[in-house]
Amino acid sequence: MMQPPSEAKTESTNLTGNELLKHLSAVSPYLPGFIYQLCLTPEGRFYYSYTSPRVESLFGVTQQQLAEDASLLLKMIHPDDYQRVINESIESAESASAWHSEFRMLLKNGRIIWIEAYDTPIREADGTIVWTGYGNEITQRKNYETALNESETKFRAFVENANDIIYSLSLDGTLTYASPNWSEILGHPLTDVIGRNFEHFIHPDDISACHSFLQQVRHSRQKHSGIEYRIQHFNGHWCWHRSNVAPLFDRNGEVNSFTGIARDITEHKLMMQRMSYMAHHDTLTGLPNRASFTEHLNQAIVLSQREEQAVAVLFLDLDNFKPINDQHGHAIGDLLLQQVANRIQQCLRGADVVGRIGGDEFVVLLQNVHHVANAQNTAEKICECLSIAYEVDGKILHIGVSIGIALYPLHGNNAMQLVRYADEAMYEAKKLPDRIQVFASPPLGVGSNKHEETMPDDLSAKMADDQQ
Secondary structure, X not given: OOOOHHHHHHHHHHHHHHHHHHHHHHHHXXXXXXXXXXXXXXXXXXXXXXXXXXXXXXXXXXXXXXXXOOHHHHOOEOHHHHHHHHHHHHHHHXXXXXXXXXXXXXXXXXXXXXXXXXXXXXXXXXXXEXXXXXXXEOHHHHHHHHHHHHOHHHHHHHHOOOXXXXXXXEOOOEEEEEOOHHHHHHOOOHHHOOOOEHHHOEOHHHHHHHHHHHHHHHHHOOOEEEEEEEEEOOOOOEEEEEEEEEEEEOOOOOEEEEEEEEEEOHHHHHHHHHHHHHHHEOOOOOOEOHHHHHHHHHHHHHHHHHHXXXXXXXXXXXXXXXXXXXXXXXXXXXXHHHHHHHHHHHOOOOOOEEEXXXXXXXXXXXXXXXXXXXXXXXXHHHHHHHHOOEEEOOEEEOOEEEEEEEEEOXXXXXXXXXXXXXXXXXXXXXOOOOOEEEOOOOOOOOOOOOOOOOOOOOHHHHHHHHOO
16 A cells, blocks of 8 residues: 555655765765764754764764764854854755855864855755755965965965965956966966956856956955856866955055955865755656655746646556566666656656656646646556556566646645645546546546637636536
């Protein structure tokens, strides 16, 4: 017997979380910093669901200790920075935006280090907030920044050996200085860099943002941090850099140039993209997961309200999949599911979306549906396509599918209702020979005239007429 929809959702969410942690564990040994997953329950309790091994060498606390008591690490945040960090994290969760911050940590031995952290918040169905992110020690870089403000001589001494690129710009954006590691990191000879405008190296789509950032520095007369942009390597490929920029003043106190520190964050960008992808996609099939499909569906509903077009949700449950999975093993079952996902996609239009939300459960979003019959025809096409024999690892396998259909605005006015009603219709479809059922309608072929309805002016009335 299949699980109720609510139970299936919980199981799907847990599976996705476990897969994400496996990927985090796999990449963590190759990173200079540490990966973490910090959770805040609706009751206000913090706990770490994952920390990479690097936290022990950095902070002197083990992964197990942090899993049992998050405060061991959180209380190391410097008292002068603690409330700011907590407030910023809560604000990022409320706005569903990525978070980046630099702050001090006070270690057990009294030493103060600087940490730079990036993370992305996700709010779980039960209200728990989960921040998944990456942190790295930047104490050396902060020391360099301090030195820049203290002495031109010290500036020169540090930058010659810095890991980051240090540079100076005139007010019009001409590069007047670049530390030697520009050549090591980006490949250009310094003779090709000094005297050129920074626009020559920056991606065209990022030039405007860089100019605006420099104008902010100039008008505020203060250091600004956080500008991210793409810069071209000598070999032609694009790298991601992140810069902090400070104004320099002439004898009259006027801003006459800029100095900056740039760090290559290409690997970080790629990692964040992979993490974002894993958070929104099923790891087996690459299809959108439940959360991502719901986002697509909500957007489609908003669009349909403006364009007065119907939206259809198809809930698919594979027939005879469990016996195959039990008999041949999960590896064969996984390969079969990948083939199923590909076949479903081949039955859809470019604007349609298919997602996997459970073990053998899929959902399909059909946009711009003019007629109930459009959704039914697509369902029939999917049934026919999935019923064709599969060859998996030398084995010939056969499965079927049961499909329930629900439409907006006829059956529901939000994503949760449409998926639930399509799920209920799917259970009814399992009782029918052709395995297709529209929610709250008679079986296909019994009192329906699915290919002959016309489109009345009122969309809801029209869709209701279609079911008569």
